[in-house]
Amino acid sequence: xxxxxKIIDPDKERRKIKCDSKMREIMAQYYMEAKTPKxxxxxxxxxxxxxxxxxxxHAMDVIPIYPENYxxxxxxxxxxxxxxxxxxxxGYPRDLCSYARxxxxxxxxxGGPIGGLPEPDMLICxxxxxxxxxxxxxxxxRYYNVPLFILDTPITHTEFNDEMxxxxxxxxxxxxxxxxxxxxxxxxxxxxxxxxDLSIRGQELWQEILDTxxxxxxxxTCFDAFFHLAMIVTLRGTQTxxxxxxxxxxxxxxxxxxxxxxxxxxxxxxxWDNLPIWYRLRWLSNKFIERSACLVADTYTSGWTSWMxxxxxxxxxxxxGESYARIFLNSGTDIMADNIIRMVKKYxxxxxxxxxxxxxxxxxxxxxxxxxxxxxxxxxxxxxxEADMVDERSFSESQIETRxxxxxxxx
Amino acid sequence: xxxxxxxxxxxxxxxxxxxxxxxxxxxxxxxxxxxxTPQELIVAAGALPYRILGSGADISRADSYLQAYCCSLVRxxxxxxxxxxLEFLDGAVFPHTCDSIQxxxxxxxxxxxxxxxADIILPVKLDTESAVDYMVSVLRxxxxxxxxxLGVTLTDARLADxxxxxxxxxxxxxxxxxxxxxxxxxxxGSDLHAVFRAALVMDRVELAEALATLVDxxxxxxxxxxxxxxxxxxxxxxCSMPDIYRVVEEAGGRVVWDDFCTGARYFExxxxxxxxxxxxxxxxxxxxxxxxxxxxGIYNRGTYLLEKVKENRADGVIFLFLKFCDPHGxxxxxxxxxxxxxxxxxxxxxxxxxxxxxxxxxxxxxxxxEMI
Ligand code: SF4
Ligand code: SF4
Ligand code: SF4
Numbered sequence: 001x002x003x004x005x006k007i008i009d010p011d012k013e014r015r016k017i018k019c020d021s022k023m024r025e026i027m028a029q030y031y032m033e034a035k036t037p038k039x040x041x042x043x044x045x046x047x048x049x050x051x052x053x054x055x056x057x058h059a060m061d062v063i064p065i066y067p068e069n070y071x072x073x074x075x076x077x078x079x080x081x082x083x084x085x086x087x088x089x090x091g092y093p094r095d096l097c098s099y100a101r102x103x104x105x106x107x108x109x110x111g112g113p114i115g116g117l118p119e120p121d122m123l124i125c126x127x128x129x130x131x132x133x134x135x136x137x138x139x140x141x142r143y144y145n146v147p148l149f150i151l152d153t154p155i156t157h158t159e160f161n162d163e164m165x166x167x168x169x170x171x172x173x174x175x176x177x178x179x180x181x182x183x184x185x186x187x188x189x190x191x192x193x194x195x196x197d198l199s200i201r202g203q204e205l206w207q208e209i210l211d212t213x214x215x216x217x218x219x220x221t222c223f224d225a226f227f228h229l230a231m232i233v234t235l236r237g238t239q240t241x242x243x244x245x246x247x248x249x250x251x252x253x254x255x256x257x258x259x260x261x262x263x264x265x266x267x268x269x270x271x272w273d274n275l276p277i278w279y280r281l282r283w284l285s286n287k288f289i290e291r292s293a294c295l296v297a298d299t300y301t302s303g304w305t306s307w308m309x310x311x312x313x314x315x316x317x318x319x320x321g322e323s324y325a326r327i328f329l330n331s332g333t334d335i336m337a338d339n340i341i342r343m344v345k346k347y348x349x350x351x352x353x354x355x356x357x358x359x360x361x362x363x364x365x366x367x368x369x370x371x372x373x374x375x376x377x378x379x380x381x382x383x384x385x386e387a388d389m390v391d392e393r394s395f396s397e398s399q400i401e402t403r404x405x406x407x408x409x410x411x
Numbered sequence: 412x413x414x415x416x417x418x419x420x421x422x423x424x425x426x427x428x429x430x431x432x433x434x435x436x437x438x439x440x441x442x443x444x445x446x447x448t449p450q451e452l453i454v455a456a457g458a459l460p461y462r463i464l465g466s467g468a469d470i471s472r473a474d475s476y477l478q479a480y481c482c483s484l485v486r487x488x489x490x491x492x493x494x495x496x497l498e499f500l501d502g503a504v505f506p507h508t509c510d511s512i513q514x515x516x517x518x519x520x521x522x523x524x525x526x527x528x529a530d531i532i533l534p535v536k537l538d539t540e541s542a543v544d545y546m547v548s549v550l551r552x553x554x555x556x557x558x559x560x561l562g563v564t565l566t567d568a569r570l571a572d573x574x575x576x577x578x579x580x581x582x583x584x585x586x587x588x589x590x591x592x593x594x595x596x597x598x599x600g601s602d603l604h605a606v607f608r609a610a611l612v613m614d615r616v617e618l619a620e621a622l623a624t625l626v627d628x629x630x631x632x633x634x635x636x637x638x639x640x641x642x643x644x645x646x647x648x649x650c651s652m653p654d655i656y657r658v659v660e661e662a663g664g665r666v667v668w669d670d671f672c673t674g675a676r677y678f679e680x681x682x683x684x685x686x687x688x689x690x691x692x693x694x695x696x697x698x699x700x701x702x703x704x705x706x707x708g709i710y711n712r713g714t715y716l717l718e719k720v721k722e723n724r725a726d727g728v729i730f731l732f733l734k735f736c737d738p739h740g741x742x743x744x745x746x747x748x749x750x751x752x753x754x755x756x757x758x759x760x761x762x763x764x765x766x767x768x769x770x771x772x773x774x775x776x777x778x779x780x781e782m783i
Contacts, residue, residue, distance in 0.1 A: 091744035093761060095480060095735045127535055131510045131704060134535060135741030138709045142745055150706060152542060154532045155507060157516060163552065167534070167545035174541065333517035358480045361737065365514035368476050369521055386478075 015262055017224060019248045026244060027230055034063050034118045044121040044183060047140065049133045051303075052126035053151060053175065053324050055199050055237040055316065059192040060179050064124075065117055066234050067136075071099030074106065075278030075390035077113040084391045086111070097359040098390035100136040107143060122146050122182045124175075128153040128330040130362045149178045153325035157332040160325065168321025176317075189317075196316030199237040200308075205245035206232045207305045212252040213296040214347055217261025218269070219252045222298035223285040224262065226276045229301045236304070267292035268411045271343050273299045273370070274355035274363050275389040287401065291408045297347045299340060303328055306339070333366035337373040344378055350411050351381045358388045383407035414625040415602055422608035429461050430499045432614055439561055442503035442525075444488070444512055446672035446702065447533055449550055449692050451682065453504075454615050455573035456557045456565050462611035462673075463488045463503070466496060467764065476518050482735040483764040484648075485511045492523045502527020502560060504553070507535075508704035509738050527560035529553060536706040537697050546693045554689070570688045576615045577682065583622035584610065584678035590626070592667055592723060596635030600656025600666050607673055641780050644725040645669035646716050646746065648732035648739045655731065655772065662777040667723040670716060672702055703738035712742055713749040720755055727783040729776070730759040756783045 033041060043063050048054055050068040057064045074080050080102055086109065087101035088094050094101075102112070110116030123146060125137035134150065141148040151171050154164045176187045209228070212219050228248060235241040255261075270288070272295050277284060288295060307323035328339050340352060352374055357364045371382045383403060388394035421428045429440050439458040443450070453460040465487025472493040473486045491497050502525050505516035520528045531553050534542035558565050587606065590597055606625070610618055641664040645655075648671070659666055669675050680699040683691040700715040701707045720728060728750055732739035743759060750757045758779045760772055 091747060091759075093734070093740040093743075096737055096740050100741075131508075131513070131535070132737055132741075134706055135703070135738060138706070139741060139745070141709045148709065150536050152535045154534070154545075155513060157520075157530045157532070161552070163545060163548035164532070166548075167541060170541040170544075174539070332520075333514065334521060356478055358478075361481065362510040362513060365477055365481060365511060366517055368478075369518060 011264060015260060015264070017220060017248075017251065019244070019251050020227070022244065022247065023228060023231065026235070026240060030234060031114055034065055035114065045118050046122045046124050047117070047120040047137075048124040049126050049129060049137070050233055051129040051324065051327055051329070052124050053172075053320050055195045055320070056175060056179055056187070056192065057124070058195045058237040059188050060183050060185070062122075062179070062183065063118075064234065065120065067103040067117065067140075068099050069230055069234055070106070070112060070114075070117055071102050071390055072230075072276070072278050073114070074102045074112045076281065078279045078392065079112055080279060080390035081392050083109075083111050084393075094391075095358070097130070097132045097136070098388055099359065100132055100139075102390055104136070104139055104143075107140065120144055120146055122178075123148045124151070125149070126151040126153060126324060128324055128327050130329075130360065132361075147178070147182055149175060151175060151321070151324065153321070153330055155330050155332075156326060156335065158335075160322070164325065165322055168325050169318065170321075172317060172321040192317055195237040197313070198239060198242055199316070200311060200313060202232060202236050202238075202241040202245060203305045203308055205242065205249055207302070207308070209245060209249050209252055210297065210302055210305075212249070212256055213294075215256045216269075216348075217259065217263060217266040218294050218296045219255035219260060219262060221262045221285065221288075222272045222295040222301065223276075223281055225298060225301040226281065229304070232301075232304045261294070263289055263292065263294045265292045266294045268351065268408070269294050269296045269347060269349045271295070271297050271299070271340060271347065271349045271352045272355070273340060273352060273367065274357045275300055275360060277355060277385075277387050277395065278389055279392050280387075280395060283397075287404055291404070293408060293411070295353065296349060297343050299328065299336075299343070302343070329363060333369055334373070336366065337370040340370060340374060341377055344374070344380065349380070351383065351407065353383045353385065353407075355389075356384050356386045358386070358394050359390065381407060381410040414621045414628065415598075415605075417621055418606045418609040418625075419602070421613060422605035425461070425464075425608065425612040426466075426496060426499065428609075428612060429459060432459055433499055436614075439501040440499050441527065441557075441561075442497065442500045443506070444503075444515075445506045445508050446676050447506035447508060447696065447705075448504055448531065449553065450615075451570065451573040451577050451688075451692060452550070452554055452557055452565065454577065455570040456561050456563050457569075458501070458557075458561060459612075459614055461500065463491070463497065464608075464611070464673075466491050468494070468496070476522065477515075480735055481511055482733040483762075484733055485515045487764070489515060489518065489523075492519065492525075497525075500525050502529070504529040504531060506531040507533050508702065509736070511735075511737075529556040529560060533705075535704075537701060538707040543693060543697055546696065547689055550689045550692055567688065571684070573615075574682045574684055574688060574691070576619055578684065579619045580610065580615055580622065581678040581681055583619065583626055586626050587622070587629070588668070588675065588678075590629050594629075594632075594634040595640070595665060597629045597632050600660050603666075604656050607677065610677070611673060640665040641726045641783055642667045642724060643780075644716070644720050644723060644728045645671060645674070645731055646728055647671070647730050647743075648736050658769070658773050658776050659729070659780075662773070662780045664727075664776075664780045667725055668719045670700065670712070670719065675719075676700065676702065703742045710745075710749075713746045716746055717749055717753065717755075720750070720753075726756070727779065728755060728757040729779070730757060732761060734761045734763045 083105040086105035306328040310323040312319040450460040473490040
């Protein structure tokens with residue numbers, strides 16, 4: 001995440017994304033409302049997984065809270081190790097996902113940058129990203145003793161079939177019944193239509209923003225996308241997100257028109273795979289910038305639009321289950337490889353950087369195969385960085401720097 | 412042959428057994444990874460369901476496919492496949508369980524070159540009506556996949572036979588557990604484990620016969636007087652390390668129950684032979700205590716463990732799971748807390764691989780048994 005510079009360098013100033021401050025403001029407001037005592041805010045709170053269907057919550061006036069987003073904040077503020085260690089003291093093995101460990105520990109000590117998340121009134125878990133979230137939400141369901149809804153989204157190893165479609169569609173209906181019961185009111189289908197439209201609009205805008213990096217020089221890098229992503233995750237389905245992304249898109253278009261790139265000198269273009277390394281975002285970003293390498297796209301931030309082909313505007317709810325089931329992480333390794341190949345072509349990239357993320361097994365296992373597929377089909381160099389998104393103990397600075405250097409030389 | 416010797420041999424050389432079976436019968440061998448594999452369907456297709464556990468050989472080839480932070484079961488199995496140690500397999504099936512198995516399926520499909528590959532994409536929850544309906548359709552699809560993949564017709568009659576024989580095996584295994592519980596000393600822990608290891612790969616008809624002989628033998632055997640030993644329940648992941656039983660015994664303990672998917676979870680619950688077969692298979696999975704990769708309420712496994720401890724008047728619990736295993740890692744703290752609340756002592760072992768941890772295990776196990 002960019003932070004304030006001490007000495008103002010006019011060139012750097014020019015390259016800064018101006019919307020950043022607005023984004024911070026919106027996110028601060030969002031967390032402020034959520035942290036307001038319940039009697040004052042009135043709205044119930046649902047904790048939900050990052051790939052979970054948030055739209056029905058907005059339609060029901062429930063505030064969605066994303067422990068994973070908070071995990072990222074914990075990582076970025078370098079508070080990860082302390083919380084992870086606390087989870088280990090509680091008996092959770094060190095090899096579990098560090099988002100989960102950080103959140104489980106944070107809940108017991110009100111830890112992290114905003115002093116803990118507001119307590120949930122319900123938990124919504126969608127396993128389209130991993131099996132970890134199921135176990136993690138079970139832990140929280142026991143801890144907070146609140147109802148847990150599981151949206152079970154069968155993986156597409158090779159195909160998504162009719163039985164799966166039927167199953168997820170039925171669960172969408174169960175989800176609505178669950179919300180009606182917990183909130184004690186009827187579901188508002190009209191409002192759902194509006195929220196559905198806003199969600200789709202937000203995703204389209206987000207994709208358009210990501211696509212501006214098809215230009216040379218790219219007006220932003222994936223490190224900026226990691227920052228601006230918070231909105232499509234947490235406020236998907238709201239006017240706020242749409243308005244903000246319209247503003248950001250306009251700024252990006254303006255930068256493109258003026259030829260302002262994020263890098264002073266963009267020589268190489270790269271694609272990033274897997275989650276960001278939150279506690280080293282700035283360091284890594286600089287390492288690549290110094291070497292004139294621009295990370296133009298990534299599989300992570302585009303993940304929130306990867307269900308777009310399966311969405312139906314006229315019947316958002318009807319297709320909710322299927323669209324959420326068919327995100328790229330919930331598919332076979334070869335399908336994931338195809339996704340990266342498409343990105344390399346689309347963004348005209350010269351290489352791929354893989355983050356082999358100890359925390360995230362479903363995202364990381366299979367990367368070696370993807371690497372081979374890319375080398376075979378595209379013949380471009382790839383780099384594998386071993387780390388963890390939140391737990392700094394798995395980060396070896398010197399080793400990673402040496403690898404980056406060797407990789408850049410191959411480009 | 413002495414049935415115990417038969418089981419010992421097979422448990423030590425399961426691959427040899429499968430090879431001989433193949434030569435002997437001309438049948439096909441289908442590898443599988445999990446207790447959620449509906450073995451009845453494979454048996455009904457005339458094939459041998461072979462549970463892959465990994466031979467424990469050094470890992471080198473698998474390193475190019477899987478990172479080091481993957482459990483040794485997944486890495487070891489892939490290693491065996493890549494090294495040609497599973498050349499007798501005609502295919503493999505992957506029930507969807509944990510994230511590691513999920514990706515193993517992809518890697519296996521793309522790299523090992525066995526003919527038949529099936530994913531059984533089960534629901535993750537087993538406690539709702541829509542999930543159960545979905546499960547029925549998944550098993551139906553698997554039945555078709557088997558027919559296509561193995562080139563057979565899987566009739567209802569053959570399925571009924573397979574269910575019957577698998578039920579028989581389950582009942583016999585349950586009797587064995589019961590014998591062990593009521594007549595201490597009739598069979599050693601290592602031997603019992605050998606029986607289970609063999610049961611995961613043997614022709615089910617042969618298995619039922621051998622088990623019946625063994626049960627008769629043991630029922631007649633004199634019981635040794637070791638009621639004084641500490642009674643232990645195992646909880647956790649599969650254990651491909653027979654010596655843990657010996658370790659416990661040598662330290663003065665006796666394993667009276669477990670919730671391993673290669674142990675009690677393998678035989679618990681019968682398939683209702685009077686119902687439509689696929690429905691009946693589904694029903695068994697729905698009723699059986701879940702594995703940690705599946706969901707049936709948030710206390711399912713903890714409650715079960717407590718029940719088993721009480722039922723078997725156990726003195727302590729040993730948690731045992733593989734390093735890097737997410738599902739078990741997440742469940743451990745709450746299950747331990749449930750035991751703590753009841754004053755039941757427990758200890759946890761995270762096992763890296765089969766061999767490296769034995770010495771350490773012994774020391775800690777002795778200390779634990781001394782303490783309780
Ligand atoms: S980082 Fe990976 S394992 Fe952790 S919650 Fe996200 S998808 Fe699941
Ligand atoms: S613990 Fe259960 S889900 Fe995991 S491998 Fe064993 S049988 Fe399968
Ligand atoms: S030991 Fe754990 S991680 Fe490994 S396959 Fe079994 S359930 Fe999955």
